[in-house]
Amino acid sequence: RLYTDEDPLVILSSSTLKPTVSNSSSAWLIQFYSSWCGHCIQYSSTWKTLAQDVKDWQQAIGVAVLDCAQEENFDVCKEYSIKFYPTFKVHSCTEYYLQYFLQGALYRQVQAVRQLMVNILQNHTRLDWPNHCPPLDPLSSEKLLPLLGQRSDVFTAIVVEEPDSYVGREVILDLLQYSGVQVKRALSTDRPLVESLKITTFPSVYLLHPNGTHTHLHVEKRLRFFFSSLLRTLPGVQRRLMSDSSSSSQVEALPHKQSPEIWREFDRSKVYTADLESALHYLLRVELATHSTLEGEELKVFKDFVTLVSKLYPGGGSVVKLMETLSDWLLSLPLQRIPYQAVLDLVNNKMRISGVHLGAELRWVGCQGSKVGLRGYPCSLWTLFHVLTVQHDAMPTALENTGLEGETAPVLQVMRRYIRTFFGCEQCGRHFEQAAAASMDRVLDREQQVLWLWNQHNMVNYRLAGSLSDDPLFPKAPWPSPSLCASCHEEKSGVHVWNQDNVLRFLRHHYGASNLSPTYSLPPPHPPAPPRKDQVKKAEEQLEPRLGQQAQRVEVPGHGEGGGAGAGQGQGAGGVWILGLGFNSVDMSLCVVLYVCSCLFLMLLFFFFKVRSRRWRLRHSRLPV
Numbered sequence: 261r262l263y264t265d266e267d268p269l270v271i272l273s274s275s276t277l278k279p280t281v282s283n284s285s286s287a288w289l290i291q292f293y294s295s296w297c298g299h300c301i302q303y304s305s306t307w308k309t310l311a312q313d314v315k316d317w318q319q320a321i322g323v324a325v326l327d328c329a330q331e332e333n334f335d336v337c338k339e340y341s342i343k344f345y346p347t348f349k350v351h352s353c354t355e356y357y358l359q360y361f362l363q364g365a366l367y368r369q370v371q372a373v374r375q376l377m378v379n380i381l382q383n384h385t386r387l388d389w390p391n392h393c394p395p396l397d398p399l400s401s402e403k404l405l406p407l408l409g410q411r412s413d414v415f416t417a418i419v420v421e422e423p424d425s426y427v428g429r430e431v432i433l434d435l436l437q438y439s440g441v442q443v444k445r446a447l448s449t450d451r452p453l454v455e456s457l458k459i460t461t462f463p464s465v466y467l468l469h470p471n472g473t474h475t476h477l478h479v480e481k482r483l484r485f486f487f488s489s490l491l492r493t494l495p496g497v498q499r500r501l502m503s504d505s506s507s508s509s510q511v512e513a514l515p516h517k518q519s520p521e522i523w524r525e526f527d528r529s530k531v532y533t534a535d536l537e538s539a540l541h542y543l544l545r546v547e548l549a550t551h552s553t554l555e556g557e558e559l560k561v562f563k564d565f566v567t568l569v570s571k572l573y574p575g576g577g578s579v580v581k582l583m584e585t586l587s588d589w590l591l592s593l594p595l596q597r598i599p600y601q602a603v604l605d606l607v608n609n610k611m612r613i614s615g616v617h618l619g620a621e622l623r624w625v626g627c628q629g630s631k632v633g634l635r636g637y638p639c640s641l642w643t644l645f646h647v648l649t650v651q652h653d654a655m656p657t658a659l660e661n662t663g664l665e666g667e668t669a670p671v672l673q674v675m676r677r678y679i680r681t682f683f684g685c686e687q688c689g690r691h692f693e694q695a696a697a698a699s700m701d702r703v704l705d706r707e708q709q710v711l712w713l714w715n716q717h718n719m720v721n722y723r724l725a726g727s728l729s730d731d732p733l734f735p736k737a738p739w740p741s742p743s744l745c746a747s748c749h750e751e752k753s754g755v756h757v758w759n760q761d762n763v764l765r766f767l768r769h770h771y772g773a774s775n776l777s778p779t780y781s782l783p784p785p786h787p788p789a790p791p792r793k794d795q796v797k798k799a800e801e802q803l804e805p806r807l808g809q810q811a812q813r814v815e816v817p818g819h820g821e822g823g824g825a826g827a828g829q830g831q832g833a834g835g836v837w838i839l840g841l842g843f844n845s846v847d848m849s850l851c852v853v854l855y856v857c858s859c860l861f862l863m864l865l866f867f868f869f870k871v872r873s874r875r876w877r878l879r880h881s882r883l884p885v
C-alpha cells in the first residue's frame with residue numbers, strides 16, 4: 261500500500277467515497293491512483309507532504325486518495341471515468357465533481373497544488389461554499405480601520421500583502437481550527453490602510469489585541485509558517501478538538517485553565533528536573549508495579565534501562581545515586597527472577613542509604629496539562645529520552661563497559677525495548693515499534709540518534725494534532741516552534757523545511773545539562789540537623805549534668821557527607837554504604853551473628869583437632885621402637 265492510516269489523509273474506497281464526500285461540509289481533493297503505477301509510487305511522497313502541509317485546512321478542504329488497482333474499487337473508478345493515473349478530482353459541496361488534469365510539472369509542486377486549493381476555495385459560489393470555509397477575499401480599509409481601538413473577545417490579525425501573494429489566505433486556513441484569534445487579509449495597494457498602520461514591507465501582520473491596543477507582529481522571517489506559528493501561540497489561542505470542531509465554527513471565548521492543581525509558572529525554553537524525576541517516579545513506582553516479578557527479557561530490558569539512566573542522567577545528585585545503586589544491585593544479583601517488591605524497596609530507599617532519593621510525588625512543570633489526564637507522564641517520558649540522547653552525544657564514552665556500548669544507537673534501542681515491554685499505552689508502543697522497525701537501523705551515530713528521536717516525536721505530534729489527547733493550551737505542532745528556534749525553519753519552493761544543522765544545535769542546547777532547571781524539584785529529605793549550641797546549652801540547664809554531657813555527644817548519621825559513595829562514607833541512619841552496596845541494620849546483625857558462629861565453629865574445630873593430635877601422639881609414643 262502506498263498510503264497507510266498513519267498518513268495525514270483519508271483513504272477512500274468504493275464503499276466510503278460517496279458517503280464521505282457527499283455528506284461532507286467541506287470540499288475534497290481526491291487523487292485516484294494505481295498502486296502498480298511507478299509514477300504514482302514516486303508521487304506518493306509529494307502527496308503526503310501536501311496532505312501534511314494542509315492538514316489544518318481539513319474543515320474547508322480534505323485531501324484523500326483512492327486506489328483504482330484494488331479490485332473492490334474497479335467499479336467506482338469506472339464510474340468516475342478514471343483513465344489515467346494519477347487523476348485529481350475536486351468534490352465541491354454540491355453534487356458535482358470538477359476534474360483537474362494538473363498539467364505538466366504543476367501537480368509535482370506542493371506549493372502549486374496548495375495554491376490551486378486556495379483558488380478552489382476562494383472561487384466557490386455562494387451555493388457550494390464549504391460550511392467551514394472562511395472568507396478569503398481581502399477586506400478594505402473602510403472595514404478594517406474602524407476595528408482599531410475596539411475591545412474584543414479575541415485577537416484579530418490583519419495580514420497585509422501584495423495582491424499576488426497567497427500568504428494571507430494560507431494563514432487564514434492554517435488558523436481555521438483555532439479559537440481565540442481571527443485572521444483577515446488586506447492588500448498592499450490599499451493606501452489608506454497601509455499608511456494608517458505604517459506598513460512598509462509585505463507581507464506583514466498587524467495585530468489587534470482583545471484589550472483594544474494594536475501593534476505590528478514581529479517575526480524573524482516573513483513566511484507563512486512563522487506567521488501561523490506565532491499566531492497559534494498567542495495567549496488564549498487554542499486548537500479546537502477534532503470532536504467538537506465540526507460542531508462550532510464560531511470563535512470561542514478565551515480559555516480558562518481547568519486544572520484543580522496549583523498552576524506552576526514555567527519557561528518553555530527550559531527543561532525541568534521535576535518533570536524528569538516525576539517520569540522516573542511514575543515509571544518505577546507505578547508503571548513497573550503492574551509486573552509482580554521481573555524475569556527473562558523483562559529483567560534484561562529493565563536492567564539496561566536502569567544502566568542507561570544511571571550513566572546518562574545529567575547533574576549527578578540523589579537520583580543518579582539511586583539509579584547507580586539500583587544498577588549495581590541488579591548487576592550483582594545472580595538471580596534470573598526478581599520480585600518487583602525488592603526493586604520498590606530499593607527505590608524507596610528502605611535501607612536508608614545516604615544520598616539516595618527519588619521524590620514520591622508527581623510534580624509536572626513543563627509537562628503540566630490544562631486538565632487532569634492531559635500531558636504528564638508520556639510528555640515526561642519523551643523529555644527524559646530526549647535528554648538521554650543529548651547526554652549520550654555530549655559524553656560518548658559514558659556507556660563504556662556497560663554492555664550497551666556495542667549498539668549503534670543505544671539510547672534508542674533501550675527506549676524501543678522499554679516502550680515495547682513496559683509502556684502502559686499499548687497502541688503507542690505499537691506505533692513506535694513500527695517506526696523503529698522502519699528506520700531505526702539507519703541511525704549510524706550519536707547525532708543521528710538525537711535527530712531520529714526528534715523527527716519521530718514530530719511525526720507523532722503531526723498525527724495527534726487535534727486529537728482528544730491534544731491539550732488545547734499546548735497544541736501539538738512541529739517542534740521547536742519559530743519562537744524557540746527561528747533558524748531551525750526555512751522555506752524551499754514554498755514549502756516549510758527544517759534546517760537540520762540548526763535543529764541539532766538547538767536540541768543539544770535545549771536538552772543539555774546546562775538548560776535543566778531545578779525549580780519545583782522535590783528536595784531530598786534533610787538529615788536531622790545537628791543540635792545548635794544554644795539548644796544543647798538549654799538542654800544542659802534543664803537536664804541532669806550527666807545527661808547534658810551525653811547530649812553534647814549526639815551523633816547525626818550521614819550529616820554533612822554530601823552523598824559520598826566510598827567505603828565507610830555516607831553512613832545513613834541504621835545502614836552503611838560499602839563498595840557501592842548498601843547494608844541495613846538487619847544485614848549488619850546477620851553479619852555479626854554469622855561472624856560469631858563461624859568463630860565458635862573454628863574454635864571447636866581447633867580444640868577437636870588439638871585433642872585428637874594429643875591422643876595420637878600419646879598412642880604413638882607408647883609403641884615399642
Ligand SMILES: Cc1cc2nc3c(=O)[nH]c(=O)nc-3n(C[C@H](O)[C@H](O)[C@H](O)COP(=O)(O)OP(=O)(O)OC[C@H]3O[C@@H](n4cnc5c(N)ncnc54)[C@H](O)[C@@H]3O)c2cc1C
Pocket residue numbers: 626627634635636638639640641642643646679685687688689691692713714715716717718719720721724729730731734735736739740
Ligand atoms: C514513545 C511514545 C509514543 C507515543 N505514541 C502515541 C500514539 O501513538 N498515540 C497517542 O495518542 N499518544 C502517543 N504518545 C503520547 C503523546 O505523544 C504525548 O506524549 C501525549 O499526548 C502528551 O502530549 P504533550 O502535549 O504533553 O506533548 P509531547 O508530545 O508529550 O511532548 C512533550 C514535550 O516535548 C517537547 N517536544 C515536542 N515535540 C518534540 C520533538 N519533536 N522533539 C523534541 N522535543 C519535543 C515539547 O517541549 C513538549 O512539551 C506517545 C508517547 C511516547 C513516549
